Amino acid sequence: MLVDPGPVDLNDSDASVRISFAIVALAARMVPIADRRGWHAEWHAELLAHNAMLRSRRSRNTWTWLRLIWHALGSFSDAWQLSAHGFGPANLVRDLGLACRSLAKRPGFLATAVITLALGIGANTALFSVVRGVLLRPFPYEDPERLVQLLGHREGETPGSGNVSYPNLHDFDQVSATLTGVVGMAGWRPALTGDQPQVLPGATVSWDYFHVLGVRAAAGRFFEAEEEGEGRVRAVVISHGVWTRQFAQDRDLIGRQINVDNESYTLLGVAPEGFEGPHLISFEGEQPVIWRTPWFEATDTFRSGRSWKGLARLAPGVGIEQAQTEVSVIMGRLIEQYPEENTDRQVTLSPLRDSVVSDSRSALLLLLGAVVLVLLVACVNVANLLLGRMLERQDELLVRGALGAGRGHLLTLLFAEGLAIAAIGGALGVLLAYASVGALVGIAGMWLPRPEGVGVDGTVLAFSLALTLGTSVVFGLLPALRVTRDTRLSAVSGVRMAGARSALGAGLRRTLVLVQVAASVVLVIGAGLLLRSFWNLQRVDLGVGSQGVMTVTMHGASWWDLEPEAATVGYRELLDRITALPMVNAAGAIDVVPLADNHSCDGFIPIDRPPPGPGEGECAEVRSLTPGALEALGVHLLSGRTIDWSDRSDAAGAMVLSREAAQHFWPDQEALGKAALVHSDTFSVVGVVADIRHFGPAEAATPLVFLSAQQEPWNGITRGLTLVMSGPPAIERAGQEIARAIQDVKPAAALEAIRPMRTLLANTTGGSRFRAALLLAFAGLALLLALVGIVGVISQSVTRRQRELGIRIALGAAPGRAVRAVLGEGVRITLAGLAIGLLASLAMTRLLQSFMFGVSPLDPTILAGGCVLVFGLAVLASWLPARRAGRIDPVQALRGE
């Protein structure tokens, strides 16, 4: 047993001794209080004895000076060993066991803390898995950072669809030294015909498409140069998924013929498993799974036909700026060579990743910021809960401290509880994320690029683990530091300050709740603005009906080979059959359904004006349709008539314009009766219809031109058109009957998903819905957690002020006054939180501006509404526990003391 050696006399003025003593004094802070004096005395005595010995041995020099300090530094290792009595991995495991047992005795507390944390970590993990899958996951190509998209656009304008013409791409490929391969790709929607025809998303690509991406075939081979162009052998490459599902990975089929769109194609090879196209072409979110090469010579085709996406690989050692300079020079030459098609056009290079994720990046990062705020609120709540619990354990901690537990030991003990809660909450959170990721991707719809890579993988799990440990430090260690500081003071002074102790942490808890209220206000206002934007988008008049309208696309029905007259007869028969269905009011067919993302630009020249010079020609979106299509789509006729069956190929050309097109081409004039050249054929305006927002509610109405499919220059009637039919809302559930009716007339037709127009609308507003739904969920979560925090703080306040309130009631104060006194505290915290939150909102809602539609970031209704909502709920949350103040029995309250 140690004997107290009494104070140490420190009269040595030697600098090395003084430094050594200072080091030992610092190390002593780690030693448990009970052992500290003895430990200190031993190190002092040893250092002095050692110093005397060194001094007697040789003359003082730097070496002896350093040696003493080196020995003193060893005191840290000694002190650590002593404090490790309660602070170290082995003890943490023991304390974790202790924490789990003690938490099990408080199931209510445990459940609240764990659920709070699971929601916070779950929301963060789920959103991070989206961010990881979309923004962070590398493209599965060789050196993907060197791939660039060639974006075509008008000079001085930002690229829209970025489409370019195939001959221009071919010229870039031939001439450029800074790009090693330039490839083009365009959408293709073929049907694998056979027993069960199936429509697949596909693409027509340059022969060296896969070579430029740098991927290897899983079976067979990819295209060679001679397999592109006129007279080429028809060949396709298919995805690993199609090979597995349709051909059971049969290697014998490689090199054989398969039936695509009723034609024979050689199956050349299979793309590697997990191959992901560059996301420049997608069919409502679906990536191509079958590829063919162009069947025409690049030099022979229209240079004005801009319907291709361009992709290239930067040559080794070449930067994007250098390549851009060369591309601009080449484009300059192409303008000189082909002024008619290229004047006023420019090509901009953009890193592939930017092209693919630019739309979603800012929204995802913003949501990630919001969800971190939710986690902060959750952590604050758990910290508050733990602080309350630690304060309850003050007596136990005092005893432990008095018995020699160092601060390190007490910290580990308290931290272990936080860690245990975090571990359970984190595990639940990951499960929650796992369950909700699918729903998140579903809400986003087509808006989210690369959705196939979104999921809970190793990286996401590592993120959650880091989050769990990080949060446990925030909410476990901070309150523990606060509590143990006071424990030590109390232990040293030996005084138990009951009043001061219960007040301890109250200030901290109030501050934490204030932070929660502020964060909630920011999220509630942000959610309000995005929700309003989404609401506005839903209310936009698209110019077409979205309720009770069904669409279905047919493939493999051999229209292609039919003469226009035969095709017309076929369509009439089919449409008559469909119209005869009891729930169908109107039916027709059109080549591109509104809201399906498809930009085209077809030359349109009013014949009452002088012919335009090079680059001055105007264009419009030209649609080809049968009678009944505009009626089925619910487009309002403003004047004249719509297309009817009399608009045959041998009749005078007729066209119907949208109001935007009529005003654009004949401003301030009556468009009816006017004529224009559309791809060198003449058409007269026979009708004007209301505007259609073809590309979605957030986009302006585009000039649209509707031609009779029988008269359209490219024989639209012989191609596969999309059937549209309208009726009562019940029609949306009549998919089976519609399919049967079509197959009665055309048994060989492959039908694409029969779906309501609503689905297309939902796809175009996917981004807005995703942002609004997520921010709303986050705001709701944060607000709920903040309210729980307020209830906790006010409850604690009532308990703490029980004596004071008891005396006030005993002296004649009405119980209502006591309630108001406590309520006032809640109101003050809330008002302070509201003020901070409102200021933060004013600064932060600007970040949301690009996601808003028809609402200002400073919308007074939403700002005020958000504040009133938070304030009202916060006052309610304060009032619930405050009622207890009015029921305090003065006798009981005073007896308790």
Next chain:
Amino acid sequence: MTVPTALVTSAVAAGSRYGFEIMEATGLPSGTVYPVLRRLERGGFLVSTWEDPAVALADGRPRRRMYKLTGQAAPLISAAAGKLMSLRGFAGPGLVSPEAG
């Protein structure tokens, strides 16, 4: 048993009493010697006492803490000697065979 534990055990068995004396005898730094001493003391192999105040006063310095092996340490001492013997060519200063302890 680690080499530092063997060295410290043997040094105390050979008569070293103070922490810094044991450091000198074993050549180990203070940051190694003290943790070993604490572990041995917790294990009951070692006890510590404060030296006689009169001795310290006579030398004009504070009292030092002295370490002494207990009866329980006998197997530890032979294990330490075995461990040190097994180290080829080892011959530490001031170290003696377990019988001498």
